[in-house]
Amino acid sequence: MNYKMIRYTLGWLLLFEAAFLTVPLATAITYSVMGTVNPSEYDTEWWSMYSLLISMGICIGMGILMTVRKPKNRSLYSRDGLVIVALGWIFLSVFGAIPFVISGAIPNYIDALFETASGFSTTGSSIIPAVEELPKSMLMWRSFTHWVGGMGVLVFIMAFLPLGGAQNLHIMRAESPGPTVSKLVPKMRTTALILYLIYFILTVAMFIILLFDPGTDAQNGKMTVFEALNTAFATAGTGGFGIINDSLGGFSSFAQIVVTVFMLIFSINFSSYYLLYKRRLKDAFNLEIRIFLLIVIIAIAAITLNIYFADFSESMDEMVITNSAGEISSDIGADGRYSFLNALKHAAFNVATIISTSGFGTENFAAWPELSQVIIVLLMFIGACAGSTGGGLKVSRVLILVKGIGRELKAAIHPRQVKKITIDKRPVENEIVRSVNAYMICYIVVFILLLLLVSIDPYVTDLTTAFTSVAATINNIGPGLGAIGPASNFAGFSYFSKIVLTFSMIAGRLELLPMLLLFAPSTWRKN
Amino acid sequence: MNIIIVGCSKVGETLASQLGKENNNVTMIDLSSEKINDITTRYDVMGIVGNGATHTTLVEAGIDSADLLIAVTDSDELNLLCCMIAKKTGKCRVIARVTSPEYNADIPYLKDELGLEMIINPEFAAAEEIARVLRFPSAMKIETFGKGRVELLTFKLPDSSNLVGMKVKEVVTKLKSDILICTVDRDGEAYIPNGDFTFCGKDVISIIASPRKASTFFKKINFAVHAVKDVIIAGGDELTHYLCDLLKSSGISIKIIEKDAECCDELCSKFTDATVINGDYADQELLEEEGLKNTDAFLALTKHDEQNIIISLFAKGFDKTKIVTKINRNEYEAIIKHLDLDTAIYPKNITADIIVRYVRAMRNAIGSNVETMYSIIPDKVEASEFSVREGSPITEAPLAGLRFKSDVLVAAILRGRTVIIPRGHDVIKAGDSVIIVSKHRVLRDISDILETRRDA
Numbered sequence: 003m004n005y006k007m008i009r010y011t012l013g014w015l016l017l018f019e020a021a022f023l024t025v026p027l028a029t030a031i032t033y034s035v036m037g038t039v040n041p042s043e044y045d046t047e048w049w050s051m052y053s054l055l056i057s058m059g060i061c062i063g064m065g066i067l068m069t070v071r072k073p074k075n076r077s078l079y080s081r082d083g084l085v086i087v088a089l090g091w092i093f094l095s096v097f098g099a100i101p102f103v104i105s106g107a108i109p110n111y112i113d114a115l116f117e118t119a120s121g122f123s124t125t126g127s128s129i130i131p132a133v134e135e136l137p138k139s140m141l142m143w144r145s146f147t148h149w150v151g152g153m154g155v156l157v158f159i160m161a162f163l164p165l166g167g168a169q170n171l172h173i174m175r176a177e178s179p180g181p182t183v184s185k186l187v188p189k190m191r192t193t194a195l196i197l198y199l200i201y202f203i204l205t206v207a208m209f210i211i212l213l214f215d216p217g218t219d220a221q222n223g224k225m226t227v228f229e230a231l232n233t234a235f236a237t238a239g240t241g242g243f244g245i246i247n248d249s250l251g252g253f254s255s256f257a258q259i260v261v262t263v264f265m266l267i268f269s270i271n272f273s274s275y276y277l278l279y280k281r282r283l284k285d286a287f288n289l290e291i292r293i294f295l296l297i298v299i300i301a302i303a304a305i306t307l308n309i310y311f312a313d314f315s316e317s318m319d320e321m322v323i324t325n326s327a328g329e330i331s332s333d334i335g336a337d338g339r340y341s342f343l344n345a346l347k348h349a350a351f352n353v354a355t356i357i358s359t360s361g362f363g364t365e366n367f368a369a370w371p372e373l374s375q376v377i378i379v380l381l382m383f384i385g386a387c388a389g390s391t392g393g394g395l396k397v398s399r400v401l402i403l404v405k406g407i408g409r410e411l412k413a414a415i416h417p418r419q420v421k422k423i424t425i426d427k428r429p430v431e432n433e434i435v436r437s438v439n440a441y442m443i444c445y446i447v448v449f450i451l452l453l454l455l456v457s458i459d460p461y462v463t464d465l466t467t468a469f470t471s472v473a474a475t476i477n478n479i480g481p482g483l484g485a486i487g488p489a490s491n492f493a494g495f496s497y498f499s500k501i502v503l504t505f506s507m508i509a510g511r512l513e514l515l516p517m518l519l520l521f522a523p524s525t526w527r528k529n
Numbered sequence: 530m531n532i533i534i535v536g537c538s539k540v541g542e543t544l545a546s547q548l549g550k551e552n553n554n555v556t557m558i559d560l561s562s563e564k565i566n567d568i569t570t571r572y573d574v575m576g577i578v579g580n581g582a583t584h585t586t587l588v589e590a591g592i593d594s595a596d597l598l599i600a601v602t603d604s605d606e607l608n609l610l611c612c613m614i615a616k617k618t619g620k621c622r623v624i625a626r627v628t629s630p631e632y633n634a635d636i637p638y639l640k641d642e643l644g645l646e647m648i649i650n651p652e653f654a655a656a657e658e659i660a661r662v663l664r665f666p667s668a669m670k671i672e673t674f675g676k677g678r679v680e681l682l683t684f685k686l687p688d689s690s691n692l693v694g695m696k697v698k699e700v701v702t703k704l705k706s707d708i709l710i711c712t713v714d715r716d717g718e719a720y721i722p723n724g725d726f727t728f729c730g731k732d733v734i735s736i737i738a739s740p741r742k743a744s745t746f747f748k749k750i751n752f753a754v755h756a757v758k759d760v761i762i763a764g765g766d767e768l769t770h771y772l773c774d775l776l777k778s779s780g781i782s783i784k785i786i787e788k789d790a791e792c793c794d795e796l797c798s799k800f801t802d803a804t805v806i807n808g809d810y811a812d813q814e815l816l817e818e819e820g821l822k823n824t825d826a827f828l829a830l831t832k833h834d835e836q837n838i839i840i841s842l843f844a845k846g847f848d849k850t851k852i853v854t855k856i857n858r859n860e861y862e863a864i865i866k867h868l869d870l871d872t873a874i875y876p877k878n879i880t881a882d883i884i885v886r887y888v889r890a891m892r893n894a895i896g897s898n899v900e901t902m903y904s905i906i907p908d909k910v911e912a913s914e915f916s917v918r919e920g921s922p923i924t925e926a927p928l929a930g931l932r933f934k935s936d937v938l939v940a941a942i943l944r945g946r947t948v949i950i951p952r953g954h955d956v957i958k959a960g961d962s963v964i965i966v967s968k969h970r971v972l973r974d975i976s977d978i979l980e981t982r983r984d985a
Binding site for chain 1: 531554570
């Protein structure tokens with residue numbers, strides 16, 4: 003273990019976190035010094051500006067202390083890369099929670115840690131009952147953590163900081179989602195830059211489109227610049243923090259459709275966009291993406307029909323998401339039914355929000371018919387494509403697992419048949435198949451352990467809540483079903499459960515291995 | 530520059546590491562996914578699994594935007610095919626490694642007709658290096674600059690030399706030798722010595738000098754330079770064939786010991802002047818009978834590294850003999866350093882060096898004006914040749930008046946046909962070629978050696 007290099011990299015990570023904090027700081031300055039908000043918010047913005055400055059000071063101080071001595075030996079091995087990533091994400095969350103506590107937005111540190119980890123891991127599970135009451139700058143910091151976490155913080159650092167040569171691949175492998183990681187271009191740094199450029203362009207595009215929001219009607223205005231920026235950040239990272247309690251339910255259909263489309267765009271492998279740009283259409287629309295789109299279409303069709311024919315007249319009260327202003331939002335008509343277009347819109351939105359692992363909400367799907375709920379839970383596990391900002395198992399892994407089952411079945415019929423799993427007519431190496439299988443088992447074991455730990459909590463009264471709380475955090479989705487459906491939040495859990503779920507979120511984002519390694523004694527042993 | 534390397538052999542790996550470090554975009558192609566996985570985790574390069582001689586794989590590797598393709602697989606035919614397909618598909622330059630002597634004669638034809646920029650034969654390159662060392666047996670290694678006008682010689686200082694205990698500045702004052710001490714490698718530590726540096730026995734010293742002055746220098750320090758008159762070569766493989774060709778006209782008498790009778794037949798029909806002996810080169814009696822004790826040079830050039838090392842160590846017992854050992858596996862390099870062998874020749878390293886030199890020259894056209902570059906002590910000290918342009922800040926004052934960065938040395942100035950070993954009063958002029966020795970530095974332009982002035 004190259005402890006010095008780990009310390010040095012983590013030091014840089016804190017310096018970068020201080021840089022990230024300038025985004026909410028700019029928001030605070032805009033709303034306080036420029037005085038563009040109503041007087042009641044004026045003071046809180048001033049105070050959150052100070053809290054952000056203090057947090058930045060802490061990050062910079064620690065960062066400088068850790069980076070002042072440059073390590074001579076800069077070589078990193080696979081193990082170091084994994085440890086850097088795991089510790090890095092813990093550091094990010096631990097320090098990123100400070101402004102919430104100092105500003106008083108989230109007074110309890112454990113709550114703040116949960117919220118920050120939820121942000122960086124792009125989960126979107128929240129413990130805040132009334133989001134609107136938070137200072138604008140704190141809302142911005144929440145959304146921005148999604149954006150930073152979506153693509154990976156250490157990849158970002160690598161794009162801008164020459165930390166070392168080839169060994170950076172270990173860091174990228176540990177941080178990027180999916181069973182395999184390949185470079186787009188020979189140079190690691192250029193690859194990281196290209197990925198961030200794509201990410202940046204797509205985010206800006208979404209932000210601009212959202213500004214054209216026509217609004218719902220005369221009173222309910224369109225998206226403000228602040229709202230559009232936050233929504234763009236949270237969608238790009240497939241995070242799902244809302245800036246008002248009813249998430250996107252209160253916004254116009256236009257905004258909801260734009261977010262639906264972009265959630266799907268951000269859950270497709272980013273290298274496809276690069277290949278598209280290079281006009282390699284065949285490579286861009288690979289099997290994973292075709293299957294992903296197929297799953298999306300089938301799920302939308304099934305849920306649309308299911309909720310279109312369902313009668314909600316008896317469960318109208320459960321359906322609505324009430325925001326703190328007491329306004330209710332639901333598109334169900336007076337007869338307790340969706341119109342076909344509304345059914346389609348909400349089915350599409352919720353399928354996108356779950357499969358992309360964003361976790362925005364429009365309608366309370368926890369009150370939908372069982373079939374729709376089960377489909378939604380299935381989508382939670384499948385997740386997005388590898389190499390995107392989404393979480394879950396990843397379509398490519400599911401694909402390999404399903405094809406693996408097919409191979410076993412064939413082997414039962416023709417025991418001597420030699421068969422390799424192929425994707426896009428290319429054989430998948432046994433090594434990868436093995437690692438995907440191992441990942442699946444690891445995933446199930448971790449899932450069960452977390453489920454046991456969460457069940458200790460007296461707040462958890464039903465299996466649905468326990469099960470989906472772990473599923474929603476480990477897959478980085480956000481809302482679950484039962485007591486943590488889109489209409490409610492995670493505030494009621496005990497502190498112990500919150501810490502368990504915080505671990506679940508970060509472990510899920512980093513795809514288990516880096517976080518599990520922290521618990522292996524041999525990781526810390528000297529060679 | 531975008532470079533595609535076909536074949537993850539040892540040469541390919543050395544190239545990937547070196548060229549990747551020099552900020553080129555390197556893509557490796559190999560059939561074995563294991564090798565590709567290994568190489569992409571260790572170096573910052575992209576890997577593609579596939580046959581480099583297929584159009585599809587080359588397109589996938591980005592042949593359209595590649596500047597250079599280097600084919601260094603173990604198969605000559607595959608390398609040539611790769612290059613031909615690359616030539617047809619892209620606009621890149623191509624380099625092929627071709628080992629077989631049959632193709633060696635065809636190199637000019639292949640270059641002209643197939644448009645290959647460079648064909649490199651590791652065995653032939655090794656033979657050339659051996660021939661150079663034989664001309665100057667005191668040196669372990671000889672590199673040439675400025676089309677052969679300047680030589681960079683590396684030698685190990687024997688304890689008996691009168692240079693031991695002398696200071697660097699006394700080389701000029703006492704010995705009156707017009708040579709320049711570039712680097713000293715002492716116990717694995719590299720030094721660029723200043724005037725007060727004192728020499729010790731067993732130092733590995735590299736000097737820059739013109740060939741004639743170098744030989745007078747060696748006489749003055751009691752490090753006898755007697756030209757090699759006869760050699761014994763153990764092993765009659767390709768390398769021996771090439772070497773005999775090169776030595777044909779030099780007047781050196783050659784004795785070849787080879788186990789295989791057929792090989793012996795071939796050798797003696799091809800080289801009528803050489804004495805070919807059919808016998809076991811590991812047989813001590815045979816070696817002594819054939820005059821190992823009195824020969825000037827003994828070359829261990831068999832196929833097996835271990836055998837080469839062992840018979841070289843045996844021959845080492847006769848201290849007048851110059852010993853050259855061929856080593857195929859670069860992995861042995863670190864171990865061999867401890868064995869105190871005389872000159873070890875690594876055909877694979879030589880190949881990689883030559884290709885890297887070519888790539889640097891190619892880059893030269895793009896910006897940096899390095900003409901050639903040699904590593905004197907691998908990964909530590911390099912010597913580079915620069916051409917000086919009009920208006921370069923280095924031409925402004927005599928060398929004594931310029932402020933150089935630390936660990937940088939102006940080793941030689943080539944002006945027209947003359948070679949100047951620079952002293953403080955010399956001035957560099959535009960149009961000169963200058964050889965710079967530097968430690969731990971990437972130099973892109975001659976002005977990089979100057980301390981940046983604060984008032985500028």
